[in-house]
Amino acid sequence: MIPHTMSRTVVLGVIGSDAHVVGITILEQAFSAAGLTVINLGVQTSQAEFAEAADRHDADAVLVSSLYGHAEQDCQGFQETLEAHGVDAVTYIGGNLAVGQDDFEETRETFEDLGFDRVFDAETSPEEAIAALRRDLRIPITDQERVTVTS
Numbered sequence: 828m829i830p831h832t833m834s835r836t837v838v839l840g841v842i843g844s845d846a847h848v849v850g851i852t853i854l855e856q857a858f859s860a861a862g863l864t865v866i867n868l869g870v871q872t873s874q875a876e877f878a879e880a881a882d883r884h885d886a887d888a889v890l891v892s893s894l895y896g897h898a899e900q901d902c903q904g905f906q907e908t909l910e911a912h913g914v915d916a917v918t919y920i921g922g923n924l925a926v927g928q929d930d931f932e933e934t935r936e937t938f939e940d941l942g943f944d945r946v947f948d949a950e951t952s953p954e955e956a957i958a959a960l961r962r963d964l965r966i967p968i969t970d971q972e973r974v975t976v977t978s
């Protein structure tokens with residue numbers, strides 16, 4: 828059972844020309860059930876659309892998904908685009924980030940170099956993403972939730 832008292836806003840979307848929608852739909856539902864406010868931009872979202880939405884909704888986190896193997900090209904200059912819109916948010920990227928993805932550590936480094944705070948592979952569960960958001964956004968667990976989480 829996922830705790831329910833998060834009052835933070837996350838912007839979520841699939842970047843570039845990528846049309847894989849299932850992953851972000853599942854993430855959206857899990858994040859909403861956990862109490863986050865989720866702005867789901869859907870598939871085929873441009874860098875500018877991420878930045879504009881994050882600015883407009885004063886997002887705490889911007890979560891980028893990519894499945895089709897072109898994430899590195901699609902994310903060139905992403906942090907600069909966010910900065911140009913005055914966005915100061917935690918940034919994650921996840922999915923099938925490279926073609927083949929033999930060595931995920933190499934992939935992780937590539938995306939950290941592009942400025943992402945955390946990089947997730949395609950095996951990532953919604954619970955893992957929520958746990959990371961809790962840490963990064965310093966969302967406290969209440970005593971009530973502690974009982975729910977541990978029981």
Ligand code: B12
Pocket residue numbers: 844845846847848849850851853854890891892893894895896897919920921922923924925926927928947948949950951952953956
């Ligand atoms: C269904 C599917 C399609 C459908 C998509 C339908 C739709 N509208 O969603 C169709 C048939 C359209 C399709 C098309 C293509 N696909 Co496709 N597709 C898949 C498939 C079989 C399943 C994807 C899926 O829905 N998974 C289920 C969800 C729940 O899992 P998920 O997406 O991985 O998301 C989870 C995690 O990754 C993670 N996650 C995802 N994003 C993020 C972001 C953050 C921040 C975090 C924390 C976590 C996170 O959390 C999610 C929930 O647990 C995968 C293979 C596979 N088994 O993954 C290939 C796959 C993704 N497709 C692939 C390819 C190549 C394509 C095409 C380019 C094929 C082509 N030549 O036309 C096109 C691209 C079209 C486009 N413009 O996007 C490749 C990508 C290869 C790569 N990256 O190296 C894959 C891996 C197949 C393969 N083994 O080759 N595809």
